[in-house]
Amino acid sequence: MxxxxxxxxxxxxxxxxxxxxxxxxxxxxxxxxxxxxxxxxxxxxxxxxxxxxxxxxxxxxxxxxxxxxxxxxxxxxxxxxxxxxxxxxxxxxxxxxxxxxxxxxxxxxxxxxxxxxxxxxxxxxxxxxxxxxxxxxxxxxxxxxxxxxxxxxxxxxxxxxxxxxxxxxxxxxxxxxxxxxxxxxxxxxxxxxxxxxxxxxxxxxxxDEIRRLYKDATGECALINPGGSVKATQACGARFGCWVCPPIIRDRSTENMANVYEWMKPLTEWRQLLKDVHNPKKNPHLRSGYRRNRTPMGPGKGCLAIHARKYLLKELLRTQEDVNRLRELDENPLHRVPIELISQEEVDMIHAAWAEDADKRPWLIDNREMEPGDFEKAEKRLSERQELRKERRAKKKQLLDEKPFVVTTV
Ligand code: SF4
Missing domain, CATH: 3.40.50.620 (HUPs)
Incomplete structure (x- = not known):
């Protein structure tokens, strides 16, 4: 009050x-x-x-x-x-x-x-x-x-x-x-x-629905766990964030919900696939090695190559189908309604973006070097920058280690 x-x-x-x-x-x-x-x-x-x-x-x-x-x-x-x-x-x-x-x-x-x-x-x-x-x-x-x-x-x-x-x-x-x-x-x-x-x-x-949502996602429940001992796990502080949230290592709320609702399982699998596709250690060939403005970045770096983006969309649409097939079996009539993970308007824009990149930015098509030596130069530039950063850090540490006074014994 x-x-x-x-x-x-x-x-x-x-x-x-x-x-x-x-x-x-x-x-x-x-x-x-x-x-x-x-x-x-x-x-x-x-x-x-x-x-x-x-x-x-x-x-x-x-x-x-x-x-x-x-x-x-x-x-x-x-x-x-x-x-x-x-x-x-x-x-x-x-x-x-x-x-x-x-x-x-x-x-x-x-x-x-x-x-x-x-x-x-x-x-x-x-x-x-x-x-x-x-x-x-x-x-x-x-x-x-x-x-x-x-x-x-x-x-x-x-x-x-x-x-x-x-x-x-x-x-x-x-x-x-x-x-x-x-x-x-x-x-x-x-x-x-x-x-x-x-x-x-x-x-x-x-x-009651908001209480049930928290219980399904986090175990936090107004009746069972009034102290709310479960802490937020989402990167931007949102309790239920985006289902693809890349910054967090594990999306526990979607995973917990997938234990209750079978149709959410394909979502957690696709999220992992998205992270794997972007992981330069696992899949360096899926990055183009260039920025959009043609700055060479080196193998396993830069924008996602067009063929990798095509693979992502294919898998996303397949996931959408799987989710909706499983939703038909859900006990809750509200969940039996089909959902859209991506809209047709977005799909059309994605196709247009691929076509534009292929036409105007051929360096993004796959992971091939456009000019011989591009990647070597990029690697050199990167290691020079790293060296410079290391030097700066060492200088800073030296300054901090130095005592800010001098004692003279006479
Ligand atoms: S993707 Fe994650 S960090 Fe980004 S806005 Fe969504 S919940 Fe927040």
């Missing part, structure tokens, strides 16, 4: 009257809790004072875990129905990156290398942050409410503290420097408190 009262106070703040809010909703337990609290607040505000519009944004990476994706879509529909029927100034929408820049078009079409769990984790930015920020810029909300909690992980707590307005505050400035404020209503909640809220029905429908 204290959080609901706080939300009401900020909602009715005359200083920002009329300016919209945005709520980020992933469908997971934390952001759902924030949305529940916002709805409870709206229900308590008299109708004539509900003058601020609240836009609920749900991100779809288009490679979401299929169970969660289906759940997300049904939740958005149920939520909007509830908002309309109760005349609430709030609505939810699904936002995603344009198809021509989707993960599949990038990786299978243009042969992008896979994101890694380091500086090169471009997927989080490209699939989540970029579309969300563009949508926010369009709606220009004065406040964005998100469900981050300090208890989620040490790394998350550090990020929260870095951007907090002041120590202990539930407000922080947007790290994207766009003048937006971020409000973290449940930043100090424990997992137990979250599940206590979600044990009650959601304003827009029952809450």
């Amino acid at each position: 204290a959080t609901v009262a706080e939300i009401i106070e900020h909602y009715c703040d005359p200083k920002t009257e009329g300016r919209p809010w945005a709520v980020s909703w992933s469908g997971g337990k934390d952001s759902t809790t924030v949305l529940v609290l916002v709805c409870r607040a709206l229900q308590m505000i008299p109708a004539n004072r509900r003058t601020r519009w609240v836009n609920v944004i749900m991100l779809d990476t288009k490679i979401e875990n299929p169970i969660l994706e289906d759940y997300m879509r049904r939740q958005v529909r149920a939520f909007n129905r509830w908002a309309r029927q109760n005349d609430m100034p709030i609505s939810a929408e699904i936002v995603s990156r344009p198809i021509k820049r989707s993960f599949w078009v990038g990786v299978v079409g243009w042969g992008w290398t896979l994101p890694t769990n380091g500086d090169d984790r471009y997927c989080t930015h490209a699939l989540k942050i970029e579309p969300q920020n563009a949508r926010l810029a369009d709606g220009n909300p004065c406040l964005q409410l998100i469900g981050s909690r300090s208890e989620e992980s040490t790394r998350r707590a550090m990020t929260i503290n870095k951007y907090r307005e002041e120590r202990g505050s539930r407000f922080s400035v947007s790290p994207y420097n766009d003048g937006r404020w971020i409000y973290l209503p449940i930043v100090d909640y424990t997992t137990n408190e979250i599940w206590q809220i979600l044990l009650n029905p959601l304003p827009w429908g029952p809450s």
